Amino acid sequence: MTKGVLLFAHNNSTVDYVKQANFCAGQIKKHLDLPVCLITSDKFNEDHNNFNHVIVVEKPSTDQTKRFYNATHSYEDTWNNTSRPDAYSLTPYDETIVMDTDYIVANSNLNKVFESKEDFLINYKAQHVDFESRYTEEMKYVSDTGIEMCWATVFYFKKTERTRILFDLINHIKNEWEFYRFKYQILATNYRNDFAFAIAIHMINDFAKTSWPKQLPSKLFYTTDKDSVDSYVDNKWNFTLERGTKCQIKDMNIHIMNKIGLNKIIDQYE
Amino acid sequence: MDESLSKSLEYAERLSTFNNQLKLLKEKCLENNIYYTQGHQFTIDLGLINYCLTYINIKKTNEAIFLDDYQHPVKITDIKSFHNDITDLYQRNLNQYLVEYNQLVKDKGEI
Numbered sequence: 001m002t003k004g005v006l007l008f009a010h011n012n013s014t015v016d017y018v019k020q021a022n023f024c025a026g027q028i029k030k031h032l033d034l035p036v037c038l039i040t041s042d043k044f045n046e047d048h049n050n051f052n053h054v055i056v057v058e059k060p061s062t063d064q065t066k067r068f069y070n071a072t073h074s075y076e077d078t079w080n081n082t083s084r085p086d087a088y089s090l091t092p093y094d095e096t097i098v099m100d101t102d103y104i105v106a107n108s109n110l111n112k113v114f115e116s117k118e119d120f121l122i123n124y125k126a127q128h129v130d131f132e133s134r135y136t137e138e139m140k141y142v143s144d145t146g147i148e149m150c151w152a153t154v155f156y157f158k159k160t161e162r163t164r165i166l167f168d169l170i171n172h173i174k175n176e177w178e179f180y181r182f183k184y185q186i187l188a189t190n191y192r193n194d195f196a197f198a199i200a201i202h203m204i205n206d207f208a209k210t211s212w213p214k215q216l217p218s219k220l221f222y223t224t225d226k227d228s229v230d231s232y233v234d235n236k237w238n239f240t241l242e243r244g245t246k247c248q249i250k251d252m253n254i255h256i257m258n259k260i261g262l263n264k265i266i267d268q269y270e
Numbered sequence: 271m272d273e274s275l276s277k278s279l280e281y282a283e284r285l286s287t288f289n290n291q292l293k294l295l296k297e298k299c300l301e302n303n304i305y306y307t308q309g310h311q312f313t314i315d316l317g318l319i320n321y322c323l324t325y326i327n328i329k330k331t332n333e334a335i336f337l338d339d340y341q342h343p344v345k346i347t348d349i350k351s352f353h354n355d356i357t358d359l360y361q362r363n364l365n366q367y368l369v370e371y372n373q374l375v376k377d378k379g380e381i
Contacts, residue, residue, distance in 0.1 A: 109301060117309025131293050211340055217304040217311060219297065246287050250370075252298050 025050035069225035070260035088167035229261035322353035
C-alpha cells in the first residue's frame, strides 16, 4: 500500500500557495517522512523541490472571493478551494493524508493514521490556541440548528468503496452548492469544503449521526487570520494573538490561518 | 495610567500567557498518549494501565477484552507486552512533559 500526502495550491494575487505548499512539504518530510504530491494550476520554480509528484490541473473557474487578513490589514481576493473534492481521483497513493498548505506539521503523530483500521479520519473539533476564542464555540455546528461541523483542513483516507462514494457526494454537493446551502441553513454564500464534508458525512450515514468517521489522532489547533505570526525558530512558532497575548507553539501541528503572515515568515526562513 | 495599575495589568498579561502555555503543554502530552494496536485507538491513561495490571496481578496475561477510545471491543492476546508498550510510551511522554513544564516555569513570563 502506497502512502503519501496531497496538497492543493492555486495562487491568487495575495497568497503564493505554491510557496506555502513547498514549505509545508518540507515539514512533512522532516516529521512524517512521507512523499508529497502537489496539485496545482500554477507554475513552480526549481526552488520548490520538496515535492515527489506534481500534478498540473486546469485552474478551477470560480468567482468566489474572500477577505484575507494579516492581523489588522485585509485584502479581498479570489478564493479557489474547489479542487479538494477531487482528492480521491487525483491522489497517486492508496492511503492519503490531505492537508491545507497552511497546516504546519511539527511532530510525527499523523503517521499513526496508517496504523488505524479506519478508511477515513477527520477532525470534528477545532481548538484556538488561546482556549478562550469565541470561534471555537461557534464552530461546533454548520448552523444554529444544523448538523455537526467537521474540519477538512486535514484528513486521511484510504481508497475503499465507501470513501469513493463519500467523495462523489462531496463533488455533488459542490456542484449543487446553492441547494445544499439552503437545505442545511448555511448563511455563508461561498462554497466551503468544511461544510461540504460535514453534509456528505451526514448523507452517507443516512442523514444521521453515527460513529463514522472517527477523529484523527491529532487535535486541530489553529490561529486565526487576525492573529499575528511573529517568528519561527527551531520548530517553535511565536504568535501575538488578537487580544494581545503572546503564544508559543512547539512540536505541535498547527493550522495558521494568517496566510499572508505565514508567507512572510517562510520568506525569512528560506 | 496609574503606575501600579499599569504594573498589575502587565503582570496579569504575563500570567495569562503562562497559563495558556501550560494548557498547550498539557494538550500536547495528551495527544502524544494516543496509541494504536490492531487498528484500534487507545488513549493511554491510568485507567488503561491499571486495567492491564489487574490481569497481570491475577496472572491472566494471555487474553482479555479491552474497550478502545470509541468503546469498541478489542481482544488483546499478550497483555504483558501491551502493558509494557503503553507504560513505556506514557512515561516517555510524562518525562517530556516534566522537562518542558520545568522550563516553562523557569521562563515564566518571558515568552
